[in-house]
Amino acid sequence: MRVLVVGATGGSGRAAVAALVWAGHEVTALSRHAAAMTGPRVRGVDGDATDTATVDALVAGQDAVVVTLGISEDALAVRLRGPRRTAPDVRSRGTAAVVDAMRRHGVRRLVVQTSYGVGSSASRLPVLMRALFAVLLAPQIADTRRQARLVHASGLDWVEVQPVNLTDDDVAVPALVADDDRTASMKVARRQVGQVLADAVERDDLVGRVLAVSHDPRVRAAAG
Numbered sequence: 293m294r295v296l297v298v299g300a301t302g303g304s305g306r307a308a309v310a311a312l313v314w315a316g317h318e319v320t321a322l323s324r325h326a327a328a329m330t331g332p333r334v335r336g337v338d339g340d341a342t343d344t345a346t347v348d349a350l351v352a353g354q355d356a357v358v359v360t361l362g363i364s365e366d367a368l369a370v371r372l373r374g375p376r377r378t379a380p381d382v383r384s385r386g387t388a389a390v391v392d393a394m395r396r397h398g399v400r401r402l403v404v405q406t407s408y409g410v411g412s413s414a415s416r417l418p419v420l421m422r423a424l425f426a427v428l429l430a431p432q433i434a435d436t437r438r439q440a441r442l443v444h445a446s447g448l449d450w451v452e453v454q455p456v457n458l459t460d461d462d463v464a465v466p467a468l469v470a471d472d473d474r475t476a477s478m479k480v481a482r483r484q485v486g487q488v489l490a491d492a493v494e495r496d497d498l499v500g501r502v503l504a505v506s507h508d509p510r511v512r513a514a515a516g
Contacts, residue, residue, distance in 0.1 A: 295493055296320045296354045298341050298390055299361040300329060303458060304405055307486025308358050309334060315490055322350055324377075341386035342379050344393070351393035356401035356493045361386045361439075363432060371428050380431060384438040391446045400449045401499075403492040405485065406440050407433070408454040408504055413473040421457075421478070451492040455485045455505040468508045471501045476508035 295312050299305045300321035306329075312319050313333050321329045321336045329336035339346040341361055351357060361383045363375050374380055387404060394402060409417045409425055410433065417425065425433050443450050455467075457479045467484035468476045488505050492498050 293355040293493065294318045294320070294353060296322060296350050296357045298322050298347070298357060298359045298386060300326050300336070302360055302362055302364055303460065303482040304362075304455070304485050304489070305358075305360040307482045308360060308489040309486075310483075311486045311490035312358075312493065315494075317490075317493070320350055320354070322346070342382060342389060344389045347386075347389040348393040348396065351390065351399055352397045354397075354399050356403065357390055357394060357399060358489050358493065359387055359390055359402070359404040360489070362405075367428055367432075370432070371430075381435045381438070383432075383435045384442060387439045387442050391442060391448065394446075394448055401493060402443065402446060402448045402450045403453065403489055404439065404443050404450065405453045405455065405489060406436050406443075408456045408475070408506075409433070410436050410440050410454065411502060413454060413502075413504055416473050416475070418478060449496075449499045451498045451500075452502040453485065453488055453492060453505055454502060455480050455488075458482050458485065461507075463507060465508075465511045467505045468511075470504045473504050475504055475506035476510070477506050480505055480507045 295317045297309050301323035309319050319334045326336035327338045363378045365375050459479050459481050461481040463481035
């Protein structure tokens with residue numbers, strides 16, 4: 293399959309690109325600094341995910357799109373003065389551009405990473421995370437909620453992936469994936485999330501589902 297990854301240089305984006313390439317897909321990677329990602333079965337394209345013309349041109353000819361947009365700057369600094377290098381509504385604006393382009397070009401499969409705690413999973417957040425969402429991350433969470441609403445109303449074959457707290461741990465075992473907001477812990481490795489995103493590109497049984505993604509430490513212990 294030909295797959296466009298939007299937000300490809302973030303941690304989850306890179307992990308998704310790697311997992312997609314490993315599965316044999318041809319990947320176009322879009323980010324402001326993605327050109328260096330070019331390699332076997334990968335074409336990196338520098339560009340702004342909120343630029344509709346750029347997104348439209350890249351969506352054409354794809355079989356699926358994976359969206360892993362976010363703000364990588366320090367969360368406290370972003371809350372105090374806003375992001376310096378990224379649009380504050382990059383998640384919803386970028387996803388809206390993707391959805392519009394997919395409709396125009398007849399591309400059906402859309403896989404979007406949002407965040408655990410958006411939608412029905414909000415009631416399962418630990419108290420500390422609820423406080424962080426309400427105070428420190430409030431604008432970003434509000435934009436993520438807008439993003440999720442866009443996805444659900446898109447009319448496309450969508451899958452929403454909601455990871456818990458992301459880490460850079462080198463975890464090779466599969467994540468726990470649940471469509472009922474269940475989690476095994478409140479952390480998950482980006483490598484694990486990348487595999488879930490790649491799997492969702494191919495699996496028809498996941499269409500229309502919201503997937504909570506977490507690391508199960510019992511699986512890690514058994515694998516070790």
